[in-house]
Amino acid sequence: MNSLKIILIIAWRNLWRNKRRTLLTAGTVSLGLGLLLVFLGIGDGSHRQMIEGAVRLGAAHVAVQAPGYQARGGIEQTLSAAHVERVSSWAQSHAEQLGITEVLSRAFASGLASSADGAAGVRVIGLQPDLETEASAFDEKLVQGKFLTAAEKNGAVIGEGVARKLELEPGEKFVLMAQASGSAEIQSLLLRVAGIMRTGLEDFDQATVLITLPTAQQLLRLENSVHQVAIMLDRLDDSEEAAQLAKQDLASGMEVLSWLELMPELRDFIKIDDGGSYVFNSLFFVIIAFLVANTLLMSVLERRREFALLDALGFTPTRRFILVIVEASWIAFLAVAAGTALGYAGHLYFYHKGLPLDLFYSSEVSAGGTVIDPIIYSYLAWTRIAGAAGLVFALTFLLALLPAWRGAKGQDAHLLGQI
Amino acid sequence: MSNRNSDSLLRLEGVSRHYVQGDQIVCALEDVNFSASTGEFIAVAGPSGSGKTTLLNVCAGLDHPTSGTVWLGNRDLAELNRHQLARLRLEEVGFIFQSFNLIPVLSAEENAEFILLLRGVPDRERKAKVRALLKEVGLEGMEHRRPGQLSGGQQQRVAVARAIAAEPKLVLADEPTANLDTDTALSLLNLMERLNREHGTTFLFSTHDPRVMQRAHRIIHLLDGRIESDQRVEVPQM
Numbered sequence: 001m002n003s004l005k006i007i008l009i010i011a012w013r014n015l016w017r018n019k020r021r022t023l024l025t026a027g028t029v030s031l032g033l034g035l036l037l038v039f040l041g042i043g044d045g046s047h048r049q050m051i052e053g054a055v056r057l058g059a060a061h062v063a064v065q066a067p068g069y070q071a072r073g074g075i076e077q078t079l080s081a082a083h084v085e086r087v088s089s090w091a092q093s094h095a096e097q098l099g100i101t102e103v104l105s106r107a108f109a110s111g112l113a114s115s116a117d118g119a120a121g122v123r124v125i126g127l128q129p130d131l132e133t134e135a136s137a138f139d140e141k142l143v144q145g146k147f148l149t150a151a152e153k154n155g156a157v158i159g160e161g162v163a164r165k166l167e168l169e170p171g172e173k174f175v176l177m178a179q180a181s182g183s184a185e186i187q188s189l190l191l192r193v194a195g196i197m198r199t200g201l202e203d204f205d206q207a208t209v210l211i212t213l214p215t216a217q218q219l220l221r222l223e224n225s226v227h228q229v230a231i232m233l234d235r236l237d238d239s240e241e242a243a244q245l246a247k248q249d250l251a252s253g254m255e256v257l258s259w260l261e262l263m264p265e266l267r268d269f270i271k272i273d274d275g276g277s278y279v280f281n282s283l284f285f286v287i288i289a290f291l292v293a294n295t296l297l298m299s300v301l302e303r304r305r306e307f308a309l310l311d312a313l314g315f316t317p318t319r320r321f322i323l324v325i326v327e328a329s330w331i332a333f334l335a336v337a338a339g340t341a342l343g344y345a346g347h348l349y350f351y352h353k354g355l356p357l358d359l360f361y362s363s364e365v366s367a368g369g370t371v372i373d374p375i376i377y378s379y380l381a382w383t384r385i386a387g388a389a390g391l392v393f394a395l396t397f398l399l400a401l402l403p404a405w406r407g408a409k410g411q412d413a414h415l416l417g418q419i
Numbered sequence: 420m421s422n423r424n425s426d427s428l429l430r431l432e433g434v435s436r437h438y439v440q441g442d443q444i445v446c447a448l449e450d451v452n453f454s455a456s457t458g459e460f461i462a463v464a465g466p467s468g469s470g471k472t473t474l475l476n477v478c479a480g481l482d483h484p485t486s487g488t489v490w491l492g493n494r495d496l497a498e499l500n501r502h503q504l505a506r507l508r509l510e511e512v513g514f515i516f517q518s519f520n521l522i523p524v525l526s527a528e529e530n531a532e533f534i535l536l537l538r539g540v541p542d543r544e545r546k547a548k549v550r551a552l553l554k555e556v557g558l559e560g561m562e563h564r565r566p567g568q569l570s571g572g573q574q575q576r577v578a579v580a581r582a583i584a585a586e587p588k589l590v591l592a593d594e595p596t597a598n599l600d601t602d603t604a605l606s607l608l609n610l611m612e613r614l615n616r617e618h619g620t621t622f623l624f625s626t627h628d629p630r631v632m633q634r635a636h637r638i639i640h641l642l643d644g645r646i647e648s649d650q651r652v653e654v655p656q657m
Contacts, residue, residue, distance in 0.1 A: 006533070009524075010525065013524035017524060305520075306523070309516075309522065311505060312508060312516075312520075313509070314506065314534065314537060316505040319537075
């Protein structure tokens with residue numbers, strides 16, 4: 001205990017023998033950690049915004065579908081009214097625990113929209129307008145007209161690209177045709193454009209038609225069946241737990257998918273983006289690591305006589321080894337404290353003010369099947385901070401091994417006689 | 420293997436130390452044989468480069484002989500690893516160097532108590548002992564000064580206090596008065612002599628200072644790494 005105390009004291013005071021060097025080293029590491037946290041915050045923030053953006057444009061935090069629908073997307077692969085009722089009851093009973101905000105029924109189909117001026121292949125989404133306006137962002141993407149209402153049975157909101165191809169304006173009529181479920185028969189409906197939307201997603205805007213769920217069920221002859229029950233949550237972080245619970249409870253006759261399974265393109269994009277960030281951050285830290293390793297080694301080499309003295313006084317090689325490790329740990333401690341404060345301050349700035357991407361891009365950017373918001377807001381989880389701080393500690397410890405070994409080795413007795 | 424002469428605290432048998440310097444072999448010590456008994460006050464004299472410092476380093480296991488054996492008590496130093504040697508120095512050997520070698524980040528008191536602290540002596544006992552020692556070496560009131568705030572003589576007194584605080588069996592002193600003025604050197608010698616007399620501590624110190632040699636009970640003369648003479652001196656009874 002006493003020897004640990006003296007090691008801690010010597011190590012701490014040694015740091016301040018060369019204040020400038022210590023501050024420069026700790027400053028470099030803390031700046032690195034601070035920037036890492038800011039990068040992580042912006043990266044994670046952008047990913048969350050992308051996920052939330054996708055969820056709010058027709059996806060879900062957790063989706064319940066007929067088994068095999070995700071893989072094949074067959075129009076006849078539906079959930080019955082009884083299934084929908086089961087999912088709703090389950091959601092109601094877990095609403096508080098999982099922060100479930102909405103349960104939305106949807107129907108999907110491919111179809112052909114045609115007007116007097118043209119025709120276009122479209123993806124039809126049948127939805128519950130009153131509930132969707134609470135949970136989705138379709139209504140926020142309107143550029144002309146108004147959103148659907150439950151009462152407006154023949155209304156449709158169409159993508160900007162569809163409107164352009166069919167030369168449609170709000171209030172104008174078009175015909176929507178689709179194959180009915182369970183037969184080869186083509187059904188058609190005369191619809192009136194209620195509104196035109198622009199999401200920024202090229203594929204979406206070029207080929208999407210939103211209609212009410214009852215209208216879609218009528219068009220597709222689905223009776224009361226639906227293709228998907230979308231469960232919307234208050235917090236994205238709860239989606240995995242919610243999906244797991246739903247998988248346990250709703251397994252029979254239904255397939256439960258988390259957003260990761262529902263949007264594999266987005267999941268893969270985030271993986272690739274994270275991978276790129278890890279490579280960049282690693283390179284960044286390798287450069288810092290060389291600086292720190294150099295400083296620690298120099299600090300030991302210029303104190304060879306002192307280490308020889310410690311050796312002569314009976315300070316064992318193990319204690320000398322620990323002394324250098326503790327010195328490095330003090331630096332790491334200072335750097336982590338300052339770096340975390342710096343990184344958190346940066347995170348808070350970007351959390352409130354956001355990083356305006358429109359400074360770099362003149363038009364909307366989409367990736368992984370979702371639109372990247374023009375302003376990225378930082379999101380930094382405590383686990384990220386702990387992980388980054390742990391990385392700095394681990395790295396400093398590793399970097400200190402060589403200098404510590406050198407300090408422990410001693411064998412510089414000849415220096416003791418030098419003045 | 421054990422020390423054949425069990426009365427001797429320190430025994431060197433045929434010790435040589437050769438260094439390779441460039442393409443030359445330097446003989447720092449050549450076939451050195453001597454033993455020191457408990458309570459002796461021995462000066463190792465000789466001109467610069469005669470091997471005095473190497474001899475002290477070899478005696479403490481800080482340097483390893485090219486050939487020959489060094490016994491400290493009944494232990495052959497060649498058979499001990501670096502950890503065991505450090506432990507042995509901690510338990511049994513005190514060091515005083517010519518260039519004051521204190522730990523620069525510790526105060527006078529912390530330097531003096533360093534070895535006691537490593538030995539795990541309880542706080543109260545350690546502090547009391549060290550304060551008494553610092554008072555004895557004339558450093559009362561300077562306990563909290565760092566080495567940089569002490570004169571050369573004061574630093575050397577701290578080094579002496581550190582060396583003797585743990586009551587080692589053997590104190591090795593490498594030209595302890597080399598950088599001290601006459602008064603300080605004499606007072607340091609008085610202190611070492613008193614410790615030798617009162618505590619039976621064995622002192623082996625290198626010097627080429629005639630004032631120091633006058634006080635030694637035994638003088639070993641080294642020249643070019645060899646013992647030229649080993650004389651016992653009649654010490655007047657105090």
